[in-house]
Amino acid sequence: MADFTLNTGELDAESKALAVKELRETEENVKNGIEKLRKLLEEDKTIYFATDDEFLMVFLRPCKFYPESAHALMRRIAEFKDKHASLLNNLMPEDERAAFLENNVVNVLKGRDHKRRRVMIVNAGKTWDPSKVSADQMFRIFYLIHEAAILEPETQIHGVVVIMDFEGLSMKQVMGLTPAFSMRLLSFIQDAMPLRLKEVHFVKEPFLFNMVWQMFKPFVREKLKKRMFFHGTKMSSLHKHMAPTHLPQNYGGELPAIDYTGADWYPTILNHEDWIKSKNDIISVYELLRHEERLNATRTKMTVIALPSRYAIAVQLLDSNAAHRYTLDTYANVYNKYTHQFFITMCLVDDIDNNKNVELV
16 A cells, blocks of 8 residues: 555655755745745735645745745636636545546556656546546546645655556547547646646557647647657657656556556545645635625625635625725634535624625625
8 A cells, every 4th residue: 555655754865956956945945935925925815825834835846936926826726726616616535536436547656757756647548438437527536636746745846747548549538528628627737737747648649639639739838838749659759758667568668567546546635635625725706706695785784695614714895986894704603514614694893885785805
């Protein structure tokens, strides 16, 4: 079972040296980056993130300790989660338990590659049955795996590699890879993923793959395009980027053939539910507004709205002409353990005119 664990321990000398060389991770930059990023988040009233040092490092590392860039990344992440809330809101490993345990669609190599990068394998060919695991579910699995991966400081520094295996691709899989999935996946990778994606390798892709590539190609930016490599069945081409000493026989490597699936990784992800749950606390004002049922405040009326429990915080109201700010008292009187929602009763403290429209800020 030891092969399926996350390394959340201290960095060794090699990783620390690489962090200094590639990420500007000096003691001074770390200190200044954390302080400035925390200040930017405290001043930004449109998003809400945890601000402990360990959490902020997740976003500073891929941005090379430029706090403004890390803040922009965090804003994009909040906006992405808001835009795709139907798929990602309060997503937990248990939600995709069957997809992990019963279908070998997404896997992660037990060992790292020769550059100490994590390697994720996506079986998008004959192994994937879209009638059992939809493209949306595949994306949710990607998302859960990425949330586990960013727990590892070593992965934050060395990055990740993806092998897209299209062996046996048929029209069934092509039809399953919808344009909406393509746009969502590329938007996530290019705008809202706090991981260093170093390379994407396409292997064993048949001629039919051209139909898939035509869906993705218009949305691939130049930076990502330079990190994409197409090998077909020529594993020697893959080996120019990934040493065969660290690859399984499935890809012409010297290691034993893969005899495990994502099901073997599922308990590991499950063990880090608390972390994933804390990541679900990333919210934006836009997400908060979407949950309101009605917010027409009056002098005599109390407004009751159902919100996820993380919203049980002091909130303020601003009237429509931005002339007055009203503080709200909030408290939770009912908790639904199945939907993870508190029913928040919000009472205006200040006296305001009847039927005044207000908005959350």
